[in-house]
Amino acid sequence: VFLRRLELKGFKSFARPTQFEFDRGVTVIVGPNGSGKSNVADGLRWVLGEQNARNLRARRMEDIIFTGSSQRTPLGMAEASLDLDNSREELPLEFTDVTLTRRAYRSGESEYFINRGRTRWRDVAELLLKANVGQNGYTIIGQGVIENFINLRPEEKRLWLEEAA
Amino acid sequence: VFLRRLELKGFKSFARPTQFEFDRGVTVIVGPNGSGKSNVADGLRWVLGEQNARNLRARRMEDIIFTGSSQRTPLGMAEASLDLDNSREELPLEFTDVTLTRRAYRSGESEYFINRGRTRWRDVAELLLKANVGQNGYTIIGQGVIENFINLRPEEKRLWLEEAA
Amino acid sequence: IHHNFQTTFETVSHQFKSYFTHFFGGGTAKLVRIPPSNGNEMGVELVAQPPGKRLQNLSLLSGGERALTAVAFLFAILEANPSPFCVLDEVDASLDETNSIRFSQALAKLCQRTQFIVITHNRNTMQVANTIYGVSMGEDNVSRVLSLRLEGDSPSLLGNEVPPY
Amino acid sequence: IHHNFQTTFETVSHQFKSYFTHFFGGGTAKLVRIPPSNGNEMGVELVAQPPGKRLQNLSLLSGGERALTAVAFLFAILEANPSPFCVLDEVDASLDETNSIRFSQALAKLCQRTQFIVITHNRNTMQVANTIYGVSMGEDNVSRVLSLRLEGDSPSLLGNEVPPY
Numbered sequence: 001v002f003l004r005r006l007e008l009k010g011f012k013s014f015a016r017p018t019q020f021e022f023d024r025g026v027t028v029i030v031g032p033n034g035s036g037k038s039n040v041a042d043g044l045r046w047v048l049g050e051q052n053a054r055n056l057r058a059r060r061m062e063d064i065i066f067t068g069s070s071q072r073t074p075l076g077m078a079e080a081s082l083d084l085d086n087s088r089e090e091l092p093l094e095f096t097d098v099t100l101t102r103r104a105y106r107s108g109e110s111e112y113f114i115n116r117g118r119t120r121w122r123d124v125a126e127l128l129l130k131a132n133v134g135q136n137g138y139t140i141i142g143q144g145v146i147e148n149f150i151n152l153r154p155e156e157k158r159l160w161l162e163e164a165a
Numbered sequence: 166v167f168l169r170r171l172e173l174k175g176f177k178s179f180a181r182p183t184q185f186e187f188d189r190g191v192t193v194i195v196g197p198n199g200s201g202k203s204n205v206a207d208g209l210r211w212v213l214g215e216q217n218a219r220n221l222r223a224r225r226m227e228d229i230i231f232t233g234s235s236q237r238t239p240l241g242m243a244e245a246s247l248d249l250d251n252s253r254e255e256l257p258l259e260f261t262d263v264t265l266t267r268r269a270y271r272s273g274e275s276e277y278f279i280n281r282g283r284t285r286w287r288d289v290a291e292l293l294l295k296a297n298v299g300q301n302g303y304t305i306i307g308q309g310v311i312e313n314f315i316n317l318r319p320e321e322k323r324l325w326l327e328e329a330a
Numbered sequence: 331i332h333h334n335f336q337t338t339f340e341t342v343s344h345q346f347k348s349y350f351t352h353f354f355g356g357g358t359a360k361l362v363r364i365p366p367s368n369g370n371e372m373g374v375e376l377v378a379q380p381p382g383k384r385l386q387n388l389s390l391l392s393g394g395e396r397a398l399t400a401v402a403f404l405f406a407i408l409e410a411n412p413s414p415f416c417v418l419d420e421v422d423a424s425l426d427e428t429n430s431i432r433f434s435q436a437l438a439k440l441c442q443r444t445q446f447i448v449i450t451h452n453r454n455t456m457q458v459a460n461t462i463y464g465v466s467m468g469e470d471n472v473s474r475v476l477s478l479r480l481e482g483d484s485p486s487l488l489g490n491e492v493p494p495y
Numbered sequence: 496i497h498h499n500f501q502t503t504f505e506t507v508s509h510q511f512k513s514y515f516t517h518f519f520g521g522g523t524a525k526l527v528r529i530p531p532s533n534g535n536e537m538g539v540e541l542v543a544q545p546p547g548k549r550l551q552n553l554s555l556l557s558g559g560e561r562a563l564t565a566v567a568f569l570f571a572i573l574e575a576n577p578s579p580f581c582v583l584d585e586v587d588a589s590l591d592e593t594n595s596i597r598f599s600q601a602l603a604k605l606c607q608r609t610q611f612i613v614i615t616h617n618r619n620t621m622q623v624a625n626t627i628y629g630v631s632m633g634e635d636n637v638s639r640v641l642s643l644r645l646e647g648d649s650p651s652l653l654g655n656e657v658p659p660y
């Protein structure tokens with residue numbers, strides 16, 4: 001699989017629908033402090049099934065929905081959609097184009113979709129685990145993780161190795 | 166007081182005697198990764214009385230003595246000397262020029278000097294505490310401290326404030 | 331002139347607000363006391379609201395914004411209780427161009443009362459130095475000081491040894 | 496194609512050595528197993544020796560050297576078990592000019608097998624991108640994507656909105 005396109009709507013600072021088309025090689029994201037770069041990484045982590053708000057730099061899941069600003073009212077829903085190229089059939093689905101979509105509402109409810117068909121979190125997680133897509137700790141390296149890696153205890157360092165086995 | 170000059174000998178990567186003359190305003194230290202910049206900050210922390218090896222990025226005090234390389238044999242002693250300008254008499258000594266010197270030997274012994282006169286660690290610590298020189302946590306900000314400051318617990322954040330009172 | 335804790339708390343809170351609004355071009359910030367609980371002692375928390383945003387938990391700020399907020403707190407303490415000197419080891423590592431200029435401007439002001447020794451890779455920070463030392467690691471794995479720029483010369487006089495930042 | 500832990504351990508250890516020696520221009524490195532003790536599970540430790548230095552504990556390495564060592568371990572894992580994609584959020588923040596060039600060269604090689612999404616402030620890393628997105632925060636505190644550079648254009652086409660790195 002490779003990532004084709006990510007769309008964020010109401011996710012963190014991306015109040016307006018915003019698309020990123022990724023290159024098969026290296027896509028670089030630049031910008032000033034606080035502009036939303038790490039929020040893109042959080043969006044990817046979230047659409048791939050992350051359930052722990054702390055891994056999204058939030059205290060609770062509701063914090064990921066656009067909280068408003070002096071010029072805009074808060075939104076009621078956050079959505080992320082990720083288009084994957086499955087032409088090598090790593091994901092055990094009969095589609096070559098797969099779109100994962102995730103939504104969260106202020107009410108606390110969540111919705112998951114595979115190619116617009118409603119599904120459960122468990123199905124998405126199982127699907128991605130089978131294909132070794134995005135479920136291990138070293139797939140998304142957050143800000144500050146590399147600087148602190150050497151301080152981890154030996155059992156923690158082993159985790160990355162185990163996920164690669 | 167202000168810092169006039171620091172000399173390091175056998176301290177960490179400074180095997181050869183090396184001097185830094187500090188400006189009254191801003192002195193900047195630049196250089197590639199691993200060249201010894203943070204070792205200069207450690208040298209200052211050490212000559213000002215630091216007793217905890219971990220605050221010098223070392224496992225034990227012996228680690229601060231030049232450990233040798235493929236071209237040089239290890240040294241048996243580390244020394245740091247700091248010249249202070251005491252013309253405003255903040256340090257309760259009758260000198261306007263004060264030199265603090267500290268030595269450590271592989272045997273584990275330490276020596277302290279004030280203006281070449283042998284003294285004890287306790288005397289140096291008391292002297293600096295009275296003059297509010299270098300004894301609080303915010304005087305020397307190590308690499309990575311600022312990035313992690315926000316994650317400290319409220320009781321830890323209070324410490325800097327208490328030292329300023 | 332040691333004040334009690336309360337006076338220091340109020341002065342630092344006031345200064346924290348002033349540095350924060352200078353760095354972020356607006357917004358507001360203050361210190362709050364956290365009463366002792368569950369066996370923890372009394373604490374202090376920073377509350378900050380960047381311009382145009384709702385009051386939020388500091389954990390939602392970006393990496394650079396968190397560093398800038400911590401520096402605002404540090405500089406507020408140095409205003410409230412000027413320490414004779416202060417050593418900063420790459421505190422500007424996560425700042426973008428605009429913020430590193432604001433940081434270096436604040437440094438140029440504070441250095442009237444506090445002597446600074448600053449380790450940095452950042453060009454803007456180098457600009458405010460009166461003295462620059464270049465450190466490098468020799469073939470023999472011993473640190474050496476390469477050069478010294480006095481006030482007024484351009485960094486280019488340092489020669490090739492200092493990285494072309 | 497899931498190997499057992501032992502095969503992965505050996506492959507990653509071998510690759511870790513090769514990335515480490517490439518990044519540091521020599522020296523050696525390997526992984527060692529840490530047997531379970533005091534209730535801790537089995538662990539893995541990185542052992543690294545920069546060129547010309549004695550074998551030392553990683554805690555004596557500098558900030559940039561530690562980051563580079565952690566990246567060598569990460570890249571070794573990606574070699575041993577290529578993940579379809581990998582997101583890196585400012586992993587190059589503490590690297591100097593020489594090391595960031597080595598880092599970006601390694602990235603350019605690895606991206607043949609793994610798709611990368613890289614958040615960075617570093618010019619050298621931008622050079623290896625096929626696609627660059629500039630993100631900025633609007634007056635209304637909403638993130639927006641400013642521009643897209645396709646392969647071959649120079650960054651200057653991005654206009655004023657992207658910081659002048």
Ligand SMILES: Nc1ncnc2c1ncn2[C@@H]1O[C@H](COP(=O)(O)OP(=O)(O)OP(=O)(O)O)[C@@H](O)[C@H]1O
Binds near residue numbers: 065
């Ligand atoms: N739910 C939300 N609603 C609105 N804004 C949010 C939300 N969550 C986070 N933000 C904003 O996003 C900004 C942080 O963005 P992010 O961490 O992506 O910055 P960055 O571009 O990575 O910056 P840096 O270079 O400093 O790391 C913060 O200023 C924060 O206020």
Ligand SMILES: Nc1ncnc2c1ncn2[C@@H]1O[C@H](COP(=O)(O)OP(=O)(O)OP(=O)(O)O)[C@@H](O)[C@H]1O
Binds near residue numbers: 198199200202308589
């Ligand atoms: N006792 C010692 N003897 C010899 N070398 C030592 C000793 N202690 C530390 N070193 C060396 O000093 C180097 C680290 O220096 P330092 O941390 O000052 O680098 P730095 O210039 O701050 O780099 P960075 O920009 O990456 O932070 C390491 O490579 C380490 O091997």
Ligand SMILES: [Mg+2]
Binds near residue numbers: 037392394
């Ligand atoms: Mg970020």
Ligand SMILES: [Mg+2]
Binds near residue numbers: 202203308558
């Ligand atoms: Mg350093």
